[in-house]
Amino acid sequence: MSTITAAQTVQFIRELYGQPEAFIPLHAPHFVGNEKKYLNECIDSTFVSSVGPFVDRFEAWMREYTGAKYAIAVVNGTAALHLSLQLAGVQRDELVVTQALSFIATCNAISYIGAEPCFVDVDQQTLGMSTAALEAFFSTCEIRNNACYHKATGKRVAACVPMHTFGIAAEIDAIAELCARFYVPLVEDAAESLGTTWKGKHTGRFGLLGAYSFNGNKTVTSGGGGIIITDDDDLGKMAKHLSTQAKVPHRWEFVHDHIGYNYRCPNINSALALAQLEQLERYIEDKQKIASDYERFFANSNWHFFAVDQQCRSNHWLNAILLPTRAERDDFLTYTNDHGVMTRPVWELMHRLSMFAHCMHDGLPNSIDIADRLVNLPSSFRP
Numbered sequence: 001m002s003t004i005t006a007a008q009t010v011q012f013i014r015e016l017y018g019q020p021e022a023f024i025p026l027h028a029p030h031f032v033g034n035e036k037k038y039l040n041e042c043i044d045s046t047f048v049s050s051v052g053p054f055v056d057r058f059e060a061w062m063r064e065y066t067g068a069k070y071a072i073a074v075v076n077g078t079a080a081l082h083l084s085l086q087l088a089g090v091q092r093d094e095l096v097v098t099q100a101l102s103f104i105a106t107c108n109a110i111s112y113i114g115a116e117p118c119f120v121d122v123d124q125q126t127l128g129m130s131t132a133a134l135e136a137f138f139s140t141c142e143i144r145n146n147a148c149y150h151k152a153t154g155k156r157v158a159a160c161v162p163m164h165t166f167g168i169a170a171e172i173d174a175i176a177e178l179c180a181r182f183y184v185p186l187v188e189d190a191a192e193s194l195g196t197t198w199k200g201k202h203t204g205r206f207g208l209l210g211a212y213s214f215n216g217n218k219t220v221t222s223g224g225g226g227i228i229i230t231d232d233d234d235l236g237k238m239a240k241h242l243s244t245q246a247k248v249p250h251r252w253e254f255v256h257d258h259i260g261y262n263y264r265c266p267n268i269n270s271a272l273a274l275a276q277l278e279q280l281e282r283y284i285e286d287k288q289k290i291a292s293d294y295e296r297f298f299a300n301s302n303w304h305f306f307a308v309d310q311q312c313r314s315n316h317w318l319n320a321i322l323l324p325t326r327a328e329r330d331d332f333l334t335y336t337n338d339h340g341v342m343t344r345p346v347w348e349l350m351h352r353l354s355m356f357a358h359c360m361h362d363g364l365p366n367s368i369d370i371a372d373r374l375v376n377l378p379s380s381f382r383p
């Protein structure tokens, strides 16, 4: 095993991006396709808001690309998660089992409903929900009337929300099987994993509903935007209905039959999304090369690079390494950021935030270890 230094890593990243001096961001968007053309079409047509042909084209593209029967465009990934949880039947005071190692949006969406997150550990290889940890949690539950109840609290486990961390697929078929066995609806937080497949099937398609994000820092962006995918006819139609203020279709009457949301993705954002989606495979091809270059660079060193399993085709959204200790991680973060190369630790674990400090968890040994030592590296597509 050789030792690698932060200085060598900075030099390697500068070569990777052909940037001897300029600042290198963690993940920057690029607009080198039909973005300007489609945006001009929007403006010329005056259809910039919540109806328009690009919304339909965005949704059609996502149906075709993922193979899902329904794709509903919404304002952002957080809204996609919120609506998905509601459609899955989650209610106030019920439990939703998820990861403590995730972006805050997962827990926020659960909280909008008034439900309570409970945290299971992540897998050391995939950084997604650990199948073993989920199984251990389910062993503290019982099944009554085709529903899952947590024995100690008597609360229903209303959904399971695994997250495909940094674009690496969680062991999602096994997780889906467990959820089915315990009558727990599966909602995938696929915000980071657009284009990622597990055993040839797109993330977001293993459970009842899946949520994608098109935020500016994701693999492709619509400025702001999200997609809900599902194969369920009722949920697919209801997702569209609830995201558009639950208005009953009529030529002029304003009648609404539910408390709905103004979550519809505007035409102008959908235009941007479509232009970006046209290039997604090219982005992933280049990101794949970046990931294998990182993998080679860190091979045989004591800094562990997160490579993907044979079963997973990753979108390689954000590359990550694990340093030996938290102190070494901090030195690395300081050096790289001081030298114009942006690197970041993983999010603070959810159970350590004041809003979720009271939530149940299983001790989270892997999450805690990873949170101490992980660093994300620059991973932008190179145009």
Ligand SMILES: *Cc1c(COP(=O)(O)O)cnc(C)c1O
Pocket (backbone or CB within 6 Å): 076, 077, 078, 079, 102, 103, 105, 106, 163, 189, 191, 192, 212, 213, 214, 215, 225, 226
């Ligand atoms: C980005 C992200 C979201 C939220 O998406 P927005 O479009 O920013 O609302 C949700 N979950 C995870 C894990 C994310 O990374």
